[in-house]
Amino acid sequence: AQSVSQHNHHVILSEAASLELGCNYSYGGTVNLFWYVQYPGQHLQLLLKYFSGDPLVKGIKGFEAEFIKSKFSFNLRKPSVQWSDTAEYFCAVLRNSGNTPLVFGKGTRLSVIA
């Protein structure tokens, strides 16, 4: 089945550690890619998106993601995490075949400890 896979269910990091969260998708054709974040007690919100152009995209709060078409991947990275980055992170894919909704991965819970 076509899907979005996030490899890590729960990641625990110390402050200042580097972060990389994996995301792979299995759709062919052109896609738009997204990372959404859900901070504790808050709305799900957009972190960053890729539509076209430079495959390295930068988002809010120092996050970035790289689209590697050959690997069907869109991994999220941050060089140095902070305690306030504790949240759940969702990768999502929009197929450009039209009239299709976002498909989300199962999410990765990030816990940053002091």
Next chain:
Amino acid sequence: DGGITQSPKYLFRKEGQNVTLSCEQNLNHDAMYWYRQDPGQGLRLIYYSQIVNDFQKGDIAEGYSVSREKKESFPLTVTSAQKNPTAFYLCASSLRDTGVCTFGSGTRLTVV
């Protein structure tokens, strides 16, 4: 301020009762969505609507129904046919085919 309003925030119902969750947006978005969020399952699509008076089933539509009579409103009814209705329900809206969604704060439904 523009946004999406979901109400109520918490809802308790007895088994066998239908219940309707409200979702209203003032963003002038054409598309609206209902997702269900369960621990470890991510967001699973229940129904979506790209235009008024039209909607499509998502991956887990069984036991749910929706209507889209107005652009601003997309209520979700959880029927007694839904086998496991206790969950966190998220409503979202977007401009068509952009994937840039605005989410509501969610409704936590508990069926006892």
